[in-house]
Every structure is written in structure tokens, then in C-alpha cells.
Amino acid sequence: MNDKADLLTRLINPKEFQEPLDVSGYESSFLYETLYLMTQIRLAEEKLASEREFGTIGGPVHLSVGQEAMAVGISKNLNKKDRVFGAHRSHSHILSMNPDFHKLFAEVLGKETGFSRGMGGSMHLTDKKNGFYGSVPIVSGTVPLAVGAAFDARRSGTNNIGLAFIGDGAIEEGVVQESLNLAKILPSPTVFVVENNLFASHMNISLRQPMRSTCRFAEANKVENLLVDGNNVLEVYEKSKVLINNSRNDGTPCFIEGVTFRHYGHVDWRKDVDVGVDRSQEDIEEWMKRDPIQRLSIGMFEAAIISKQDYQNINDEISQDIISSWEKAIKDPYPTEDKLLTRVYCNED
Numbered sequence: 001m002n003d004k005a006d007l008l009t010r011l012i013n014p015k016e017f018q019e020p021l022d023v024s025g026y027e028s029s030f031l032y033e034t035l036y037l038m039t040q041i042r043l044a045e046e047k048l049a050s051e052r053e054f055g056t057i058g059g060p061v062h063l064s065v066g067q068e069a070m071a072v073g074i075s076k077n078l079n080k081k082d083r084v085f086g087a088h089r090s091h092s093h094i095l096s097m098n099p100d101f102h103k104l105f106a107e108v109l110g111k112e113t114g115f116s117r118g119m120g121g122s123m124h125l126t127d128k129k130n131g132f133y134g135s136v137p138i139v140s141g142t143v144p145l146a147v148g149a150a151f152d153a154r155r156s157g158t159n160n161i162g163l164a165f166i167g168d169g170a171i172e173e174g175v176v177q178e179s180l181n182l183a184k185i186l187p188s189p190t191v192f193v194v195e196n197n198l199f200a201s202h203m204n205i206s207l208r209q210p211m212r213s214t215c216r217f218a219e220a221n222k223v224e225n226l227l228v229d230g231n232n233v234l235e236v237y238e239k240s241k242v243l244i245n246n247s248r249n250d251g252t253p254c255f256i257e258g259v260t261f262r263h264y265g266h267v268d269w270r271k272d273v274d275v276g277v278d279r280s281q282e283d284i285e286e287w288m289k290r291d292p293i294q295r296l297s298i299g300m301f302e303a304a305i306i307s308k309q310d311y312q313n314i315n316d317e318i319s320q321d322i323i324s325s326w327e328k329a330i331k332d333p334y335p336t337e338d339k340l341l342t343r344v345y346c347n348e349d
Contacts, residue, residue, distance in 0.1 A: 004227050008213045011259035012198060014286035017229055021299035026234070028305050034076070034233055035300065036314060038068040038293050040099045041092045043318050047326060048091070048108060048122075049269040056330075057108055061122045064092035066231075066263035069292035070195050071096040073236025074163075074256070077244045078131060083149035084163045085142035086135030088123045089195075089262075093165050098130040101325035111332040118335045119343045140166060140173035143192070147179045150188035150253070159248040163191040169200025171214045180221040183253035190253040191244055192218070195230060198259070201266045204278045218255035230258025231292040261287040 010016045023031055045063045052061050064071065075096035078084065086093040091104060094115065107114025108122050115125050123137040133149065136142055143164045150162030170176060171194060183190040194214050198205050205212050218225035224246065228239050236258055243254035263284065265272025273281050288294075300306050306314075335343070 004213060004215060007227055008259070011227070011229060012212055014261070014283055014290060016290075017231065018286075018289045019295070020302055021232060021234055021295045023234070023296070023299045023303050023305065031296070031300055031305055034072060034237075035293070035296050035306075035311075036318075037096060037099060038072050038233065038296070039314060040101075040318050041068045041071065041095045042293055043315070043322055044095060044099075044101050044104060045091055047105075047322050049264060051326070053269040057122075058110075059108075059121050060267045061091075061108065062089040062267050063264045063269075064089050064195075064262060066287065066291065067195055067197060067260045068092055068096075069233035069236055069296075070193070070230045070258045070260055071165075073233045073258075074165075074193055074240055074244075076237050077241045078163070079160070080129070080131045081158065081160045082131050082163060083133045083146065083153070083160070084131050084165070085133055085146045085149075086125065086165045087139070087142065087167060087170060088135070088137040089167065090125055090135035090165065091122070093135070094125045094127055094132045097132050098127055100127075101322055102328055103127075105326050105329035106332050109329055109332075110334060111329055112335045113329070113332045117339070117343060119339070140170040140176050143170070143173075143176050143179045144182075146192075147183045147186075147188055147190045147253075150183065150190040150247075151186050154186075154188055154251045159189075161189045161191050161244065161247050163193060165193050165195065167200060168194060168196040168198065168205050168214055169208075171217060172200075172208065177217065177221075180217060180223055180253070180255070184221050184223050187252045189247040189251050191247055192223075192253065192255045193240075194255070194257040196257055196259050197262050199262075199266070199276060199279060202272065202276045202279075204276075207277060214257050215255065223253050223255050225255035225257065228256065228258045230260030231290050231295065233292055233296055260292075261290070263288065 071092035103115045110118045126134045146162040146164035153160040215225045
């Protein structure tokens, strides 16, 4: 526990871990794909932020800008038969499994062509074909579903997993404690992934909990767990691989906590420096230096895997794709009124 406490002290200090990532030992193609995917998620969410601020998007958007390494690092250890569940901040999760900008934009706009056929908006996303079984704004609402999905996979004799992405605020819900206990007792291959961005909605975890790490809840239930730098995509990928593979092979749960930081506030494009406790512009600027995309891209520059011009070309290519996807989504039709009741429950239509 002392080792984790020492690591946590460093992880919550934004002035630590700002150095570029060491990319030695990785295939260039893997690094390129990882950087590309994180950049796709970043630019897609920045588009949502700007359109929300402009007023084109009618409902709230909860953004994961700055947290891309968690979604991408985890998703690279998943397959399409795993069952993954998200929460209210899950654009990055669904895009890490299927970077379809058009479907995300269409869903946020309430269009027929969206991930949830226009019936869910930003917080009710689903893409079962690619393994994403749903997100909801009810805090921790999908956690027991992940346990059930994992138990079903075990009973069916597969080596698939159930996975729940949750925040540091959701860990305080009783159902998460019950789910940890049940996943251990059954047992079931449930992967609990905590994106600890330290603030939940607006209150720093130090004012809500006696300890800033959430791994202690896993330890209380004798669930294998680890604490990682959530802004280091390579570390997230490598260390989560071990625990996720153990869950697949042994049918047991695991718990992965990544300390990270969202660049925007709780919701929409604002920074929330005026409502958050201990969230200052200075802290945000320090965390920006620990940006997961910046750390990976500079590491790749220094290793001569790509040049700065190459990365500019990547940004230009993705930006053009985002523009065309947004324009298409704007023109797409809304669901017809007769779908209001037929899509309340789980129908194929």
C-alpha cells in the first residue's frame, strides 16, 4: 500500500510525469494507430465543445478531452465479443472501439442515423456490434450490468469479459461496492476501470474521501488491482493487458485505476475554474503539459517515427473527416414520431 501511496502522491501532482513517452520496443504501426485514434477522439470532442458553445447542440455534452489515454489504452486489449459499459462521459469509450464521427455527431443531434437511432443523445450511447453495450447518465448505473454480462460470459464457457468504465465519483455509490463483492464471490470476469480525474462533478476527491486512490475498495474485496498513470497510453495498455488477460483466463474480476485530468469542466466547453474546488487555471495549464497526446507525439518525434509535419497531416486529415461527418449529420433526418414508443424498449428497429 505504501508503494501505491507514494505513486499516487506523484500522480496527483500535475508537475510530475510531463516527459515524452519512451516508445522504444513498440512497432511503429502500433504507435501510429494509437496516436491517430487518440487524436480522432480529441478533435471529435473539441468539435462537440465548439458546437455546444455556438448553440447548435441543444443538450449537454460531457467531454473527455485530456483523458483519451484511458479509453484507447484499455480498448486495445478488448475484442468485439466483450461487453463494455460506460457512463455519462463516454464519447471516448465508444469512439475508441469504433471511431465513427458521423454516428456520434448524429446521435448528439438526435438524428435517425446516430448510434442510438437519435433516441439517446450524448449520454445514452450504444454500439453492440462493436462491443459497446451502453452508457447512461445514472451514476454507476451500468456497473452491475457489467458484472452480469461477465457472469453470463463465464457460464457460457467463453473467455470474454464484462467491463465498466466509471469515474472517481461513481466509486462512492453503494452499488459499486456491491458489484465488487458479487464479482469476486461469483466469481465473474468483470473489469472495473476507474478514470480518476480527481473532481467527480466539481468537488475534489480529497474533500469527499479520506484517501485519493480508489484501489482500496478493490483491496477490501480482495480484487486484483493496479494504479497507473492515466495520461500514459502505453502504460495503460501494457499494465491493463496483464489484468484483463488474467480475468479472461481465470474468470475473476480486476480493478484498474488511472489518474487523469479532464481539460474541460464537468459539462460542456467551460473550464469550471469558478465553481470547482482547487481547480485553478494554473493547475489546468500544468496538466496540459501532461497531455497524453502530446507526450506520445513528442516521444514519436524524438524516435524519428513521425515528423511534426506528419502529425500536422494527421490532424488535417482527421479535421476534414470531422467537418464532412458533421455536415452530413446536420442534414440527416430525425426519427419519425411513431418511433417514440417502439424504441423505448430493446427492439431491433
